[in-house]
Amino acid sequence: MISVAALQMPHSSAGDQAAVRQMLREVLVGREDPEGFFAMCVSILGHQETRSQFLSIIKPLSTANIRLHSVLSSIYQEYFSKTEDDELELALALSLLEMKDQQISTPNQLPPHPGVGGNASCVLRNSNAKSQENGCTQQEDVPGREKSAFVAQSMSGSKENFQENQTYKSTYAEVVDNKSHGTSQPLYVPDSSTSFSMPNTASVSGQVMKEGDLNLSKKPRCSKNRRQRRKAAAQQIRHHLFYFGSGETLDSVITLLLSDVLSWVHLSFLSLFGVLRRRRVQGSPLLWGELALSCFCASLERIGSHLIFLKASGEGNEDGSSLHTLKTLIKETGAQTVMANALYEPWLKERDDVVFSALHKEGVECKMFHSYCLRDPFSVSTEGVGLRGIGSVSHFMNCCRQNPGASIGVPLDPPVSLPSPTCWPQGVPLDMLGLARMPRRKDGTIIDWAENIRKSWDFSEDGAHARLEAFLHDGVYRYEKESGRADAPNTSCLSPYLHFGQLSPRWLLWDAKGARCRPPKFQRKLAWRDLAYWQLTLFPDLPWESLRPPYKALRWSTDCRHLKAWQKGKTGYPLVDAAMRQLWLTGWMNNYMRHVVASFLIAYLHLPWQEGYRWFQDTLVDADVAIDAMMWQNGGMCGLDHWNFVMHPVDAAMTCDPYGSYVRKWCPELADLPDELIHKPWKCPASMLRRAGVVFGQTYPERIVTNLEEQRSKSLQDVALVRKQFQQYVDKRSGCDLVPLPKRLVSEALGVSHWDGAVVTEGKQFLLPVITRMEFKHQLEDPDADAASNPYNAVLKGYVSRKRDETIAFLNETDFTASVMYEGARRQERLERDYRRMEGLPPAPSNRGRARRTPTAKDKFSVVPGASLRGESSGERVSKGQTVEKLEENERNKAQAAISAAI
Numbered sequence: 001m002i003s004v005a006a007l008q009m010p011h012s013s014a015g016d017q018a019a020v021r022q023m024l025r026e027v028l029v030g031r032e033d034p035e036g037f038f039a040m041c042v043s044i045l046g047h048q049e050t051r052s053q054f055l056s057i058i059k060p061l062s063t064a065n066i067r068l069h070s071v072l073s074s075i076y077q078e079y080f081s082k083t084e085d086d087e088l089e090l091a092l093a094l095s096l097l098e099m100k101d102q103q104i105s106t107p108n109q110l111p112p113h114p115g116v117g118g119n120a121s122c123v124l125r126n127s128n129a130k131s132q133e134n135g136c137t138q139q140e141d142v143p144g145r146e147k148s149a150f151v152a153q154s155m156s157g158s159k160e161n162f163q164e165n166q167t168y169k170s171t172y173a174e175v176v177d178n179k180s181h182g183t184s185q186p187l188y189v190p191d192s193s194t195s196f197s198m199p200n201t202a203s204v205s206g207q208v209m210k211e212g213d214l215n216l217s218k219k220p221r222c223s224k225n226r227r228q229r230r231k232a233a234a235q236q237i238r239h240h241l242f243y244f245g246s247g248e249t250l251d252s253v254i255t256l257l258l259s260d261v262l263s264w265v266h267l268s269f270l271s272l273f274g275v276l277r278r279r280r281v282q283g284s285p286l287l288w289g290e291l292a293l294s295c296f297c298a299s300l301e302r303i304g305s306h307l308i309f310l311k312a313s314g315e316g317n318e319d320g321s322s323l324h325t326l327k328t329l330i331k332e333t334g335a336q337t338v339m340a341n342a343l344y345e346p347w348l349k350e351r352d353d354v355v356f357s358a359l360h361k362e363g364v365e366c367k368m369f370h371s372y373c374l375r376d377p378f379s380v381s382t383e384g385v386g387l388r389g390i391g392s393v394s395h396f397m398n399c400c401r402q403n404p405g406a407s408i409g410v411p412l413d414p415p416v417s418l419p420s421p422t423c424w425p426q427g428v429p430l431d432m433l434g435l436a437r438m439p440r441r442k443d444g445t446i447i448d449w450a451e452n453i454r455k456s457w458d459f460s461e462d463g464a465h466a467r468l469e470a471f472l473h474d475g476v477y478r479y480e481k482e483s484g485r486a487d488a489p490n491t492s493c494l495s496p497y498l499h500f501g502q503l504s505p506r507w508l509l510w511d512a513k514g515a516r517c518r519p520p521k522f523q524r525k526l527a528w529r530d531l532a533y534w535q536l537t538l539f540p541d542l543p544w545e546s547l548r549p550p551y552k553a554l555r556w557s558t559d560c561r562h563l564k565a566w567q568k569g570k571t572g573y574p575l576v577d578a579a580m581r582q583l584w585l586t587g588w589m590n591n592y593m594r595h596v597v598a599s600f601l602i603a604y605l606h607l608p609w610q611e612g613y614r615w616f617q618d619t620l621v622d623a624d625v626a627i628d629a630m631m632w633q634n635g636g637m638c639g640l641d642h643w644n645f646v647m648h649p650v651d652a653a654m655t656c657d658p659y660g661s662y663v664r665k666w667c668p669e670l671a672d673l674p675d676e677l678i679h680k681p682w683k684c685p686a687s688m689l690r691r692a693g694v695v696f697g698q699t700y701p702e703r704i705v706t707n708l709e710e711q712r713s714k715s716l717q718d719v720a721l722v723r724k725q726f727q728q729y730v731d732k733r734s735g736c737d738l739v740p741l742p743k744r745l746v747s748e749a750l751g752v753s754h755w756d757g758a759v760v761t762e763g764k765q766f767l768l769p770v771i772t773r774m775e776f777k778h779q780l781e782d783p784d785a786d787a788a789s790n791p792y793n794a795v796l797k798g799y800v801s802r803k804r805d806e807t808i809a810f811l812n813e814t815d816f817t818a819s820v821m822y823e824g825a826r827r828q829e830r831l832e833r834d835y836r837r838m839e840g841l842p843p844a845p846s847n848r849g850r851a852r853r854t855p856t857a858k859d860k861f862s863v864v865p866g867a868s869l870r871g872e873s874s875g876e877r878v879s880k881g882q883t884v885e886k887l888e889e890n891e892r893n894k895a896q897a898a899i900s901a902a903i
C-alpha cells in the first residue's frame with residue numbers, strides 16, 4: 001500500500017491536497033472509482049492544475065498499483081484530448097438551454113420567491129441558559145433530567161404551552177384513528193411523552209417556525225446527514241447541533257454545522273468521456289443545502305445568534321476527523337454537553353456512536369435526539385405482527401401500532417432568543433463549504449445549471465410554511481382523488497423542506513390532522529417515509545444491491561444513448577420527457593411522474609434501477625438515500641414491496657395529464673398538437689405535424705424505442721429466466737420470491753431470546769416469501785410467452801371512467817398501491833370476460849378483483865406469502881416456524897395482512 005500522504009501537490013492549497021488525498025485513499029480501498037476521483041481533482045484543483053499536476057499526483061501508483069495507474073492515466077488522456085467545443089456542446093445539451101427563454105415556474109405554480117432561505121443545522125450551546133428564554137424541550141423522564149432541564153425548558157417554552165401540547169396530543173391520538181381497521185387505536189402513533197424536542201420554539205419575525213434540522217423551530221435541531229455511501233463518490237452535508245454547557249443549565253448556545261472533507265467534492269458535469277454522468281454528484285440537494293443554510297443563518301442572526309460552520313479535519317478516518325474537530329471545539333468553548341439529532345443511515349449512526357462514545361469517555365455529556373422520522377427506525381419491531389406483507393406500508397403501520405414505543409411528541413414553539421457565548425468560536429464562511437459550486441468551462445466561465453431551480457423555490461422556512469399553508473387551503477382537498485395529476489398542484493411539494501429539516505414530519509402530521517380536510521392518504525405518506533428508513537436500517541445495502549438475490553443477475557441494457565436520452569428528457573415519449581425536463585429544471589416531480597419515468601427506464605429501456613437511483617440522487621432537491629433507494633428497488637422489481645404495476649408511457653397520461661397541459665409546459669415544441677395526440681405525436685398526420693412545427697429528429701426527438709410490447713415481453717422473460725436460474729429463491733408453494741432476512745428480523749420472528757433452543761446461527765440464511773407480481777409467477781410457467789398474453793399483465797393504462805375514479809379514490813384511502821392493484825384486477829377481469837365470450841364459456845363469478853386480495857386455495861397466485869422461515873441449507877421448515885405462524889395468525893392483523901400481501 002502506498003502512502004497517500006506522500007503524494008505531491010505543489011501548487012494547491014492544503015485543504016485541496018487533503019481532499020485529493022482523502023479521495024485517493026478511497027480509490028485505493030475500492031470505495032471510490034477512478035472516474036470519480038479524476039472528476040474530483042478537476043473540480044478541486046481546476047483544469048489547469050489538474051492538467052499540470054495530475055500525472056505527478058498519481059505517479060506513486062505506477063509502481064504500487066500499475067493497473068489503477070494506467071486506468072487513471074487513460075482517463076486523464078481522454079479528458080484532456082477533448083476539445084472545448086465538445087464540452088460546450090455537452091453543456092448546452094445538458095442544461096437544456098433550448099428552453100432557457102421559457103418562463104419556468106415552480107412545480108406547483110406557487111409564485112417564485114426570489115431570495116434566500118436558510119437552513120442550518122447544528123447548535124452549540126453553553127451552560128446556564130435562561131431556559132425560559134429559548135425553547136428547548138426535553139420531556140423525557142430520564143435520570144439526567146435535572147441536567148437537561150435547560151433543554152426542556154428552553155424548548156417547550158412555558159408551562160401553558162406544555163399543557164396545550166398535551167391537549168393537542170390527545171386530539172392527535174383521536175384523529176389518527178385508523179379508519180380502515182375500524183379500531184380506535186391510534187394509528188402509527190405512540191402514546192406517551194415525546195422522546196425529545198430540542199431547541200424548538202421561537203417566534204422569529206412573527207413566524208412560527210417548525211421543527212426541523214435546518215430551522216429554529218418546533219423541533220429537534222440538528223442535523224440529518226444525507227450521505228450517499230456509494231462507491232462512485234461519497235458526498236454529504238452533515239450538520240450537528242451541539243449544546244455545550246458546564247452546569248445544570250446552559251449559558252450559551254452555539255449552532256454548529258460540521259461538514260466533512262468529502263462534502264466539497266465537486267464533479268464537473270462536463271468532465272468525463274464526453275458523457276453526461278450527472279449534473280454533479282448530489283448537485284441539487286447540495287444546492288438546496290447551501291441556500292437553506294444561508295436562510296437559517298439569517299434566522300439565527302435575527303434572534304441574536306449565529307451559525308458556525310466547521311470542516312471536519314484532523315488525521316484518521318472520517319470518524320476520527322469529526323471527533324478531532326469536536327474535541328477541539330469543546331476544549332475551546334469549555335463545553336460539557338453535546339447534543340445532536342440522530343441520523344439513521346446505519347453507516348452514519350455507526351460513526352456517530354463512535355464519536356459520542358469517545359466524547360462520553362472524556363466526561364462530556366452527550367445526548368442524541370430523534371427528529372427526522374416520526375418513529376426511530378431502530379426501535380420499530382415486528383413483534384406481534386409477524387412478517388407477512390413486510391415492505392408494505394400497511395404492515396409497517398401495523399408494527400407501529402402493535403409496538404408503539406416512545407411517543408411521537410408534539411411540535412413546540414420556536415425560541416425567541418438563544419443565549420450567546422461570550423466569545424464565538426471561529427468557523428469558516430458558508431461558501432467555503434463549496435456545496436453549491438457550479439462547474440466551470442475551461443475558459444473559466446461558470447455554467448449555472450441551477451438558475452431555474454433557484455427561481456422555482458423559496459429555500460427558507462418561511463417558504464416551507466407558505467407551501468404548507470397553500471396546500472392546506474387548496475391541494476389537500478384534491479389529494480385523495482387527484483394526487484396523481486401532473487398538471488395541477490395537488491400534492492404538497494414539501495419533500496425538500498422535510499428532507500432538510502426545515503419542516504418536521506411531526507409538525508406536518510399535526511397540521512394535516514388539524515386541517516378541515518384530513519386526507520388519510522396524505523397522513524400515510526409520512527409512514528412511507530419512516531418505512532423507508534426502517535428498511536434502510538434492516539438492509540444497509542438498500543441503495544446499491546437488489547434485495548431479491550436472483551434479480552442481481554438480471555440482464556440489463558448498457559445502452560448509454562438510452563440512458564442519456566432518458567436523463568435529458570429526449571426519449572420521444574412526451575410524458576416521460578416532460579417529467580425528466582421538469583426534474584432537471586426544478587429538481588422535483590410528483591410521485592406519479594416518478595413512477596412513470598421509473599417504469600419507463602426499467603420495463604421499457606431495461607436500464608438498471610441503480611442508474612435511475614443515481615440520477616435522482618443528483619438531480620432531485622429532495623434526494624433522500626432511504627426513500628429513493630426503497631422506491632427504486634420496488635420499481636426495479638427487487639424491493640420488498642415491488643410494484644405490481646408498470647406505468648405505460650403514453651396511456652398513463654389519461655390519469656396524470658388528460659389535456660396535455662403538463663406536456664405543453666415542459667415540451668413547448670409540441671404545444672400546438674391537439675390534446676388527443678399530444679402524448680403520441682408519431683400518430684399525427686404529416687400535415688398536422690407541419691402545422692404544429694414538429695419535425696422529428698429536429699424540433700422533437702424520435703422515439704428511442706418503438707416496440708413497447710416487445711420491450712416489456714423481454715423484460716418479463718428476463719425475470720422468468722433469473723427466477724428459473726435461482727430456484728432456491730422462489731417459494732415452490734406460492735411462487736413468491738424468497739428474500740434472505742436480516743438477523744434482527746429473524747430474531748424478532750422467532751422470539752429468539754425467549755424461545756428454548758431457538759438459535760439463529762451465524763451464517764445460516766433464513767428466507768422469507770415476499771409479495772411478488774402475479775405476472776412473474778405466471779411467466780415462470782411459460783418463460784417465453786409475450787407480455788400481452790400474460791393474463792396478469794401489469795401495465796397500467798390510466799384511469800378511464802368516473803366510476804373507476806371513485807372506486808380508486810376510495811381505495812386510495814387505504815393506499816396508493818391498493819388502487820393500482822385494483823386497476824390491475826379490473827383489467828384482468830376484462831380480459832377474462834373477453835376470453836370467455838370468445839370461447840363461449842359461462843361468465844365467471846363476479847368480485848374477483850377484491851377476492852384476489854385474500855388467499856384462496858383455488859388460485860395459487862393469490863396465496864399470501866407467509867412468514868415460513870426456511871433454513872436455506874436444508875430447505876426444511878424450521879420447527880420454530882410454527883410459533884412464527886401462530887404470531888401471524890393474530891386476529892388483529894388478519895385483514896391488514898391480506899391487503900399487504902396482495903400489493
Ligand SMILES: Cc1cc2nc3c(=O)[nH]c(=O)nc-3n(C[C@H](O)[C@H](O)[C@H](O)COP(=O)(O)OP(=O)(O)OC[C@H]3O[C@@H](n4cnc5c(N)ncnc54)[C@H](O)[C@@H]3O)c2cc1C
Nearest residue numbers: 491492493494495525528529590591594622623624628631
Ligand atoms: C422512483 C421514486 C423515487 C423517489 N425518490 C424520493 C426521494 O429521493 N426523496 C423523497 O422525499 N421522496 C422520493 N420519492 C417519493 C415521492 O415521490 C416524493 O416524496 C413526493 O413526490 C414528494 O412530493 P410531495 O412533497 O408533494 O409529496 P406529498 O404527496 O405531498 O407527500 C407528503 C410527504 O410524504 C412523503 N412521501 C410521499 N410519498 C412518499 C413515498 N412514496 N415514500 C416515502 N415518503 C413519501 C414525502 O416526504 C412528502 O413530502 C420517490 C418516489 C419514486 C417513485
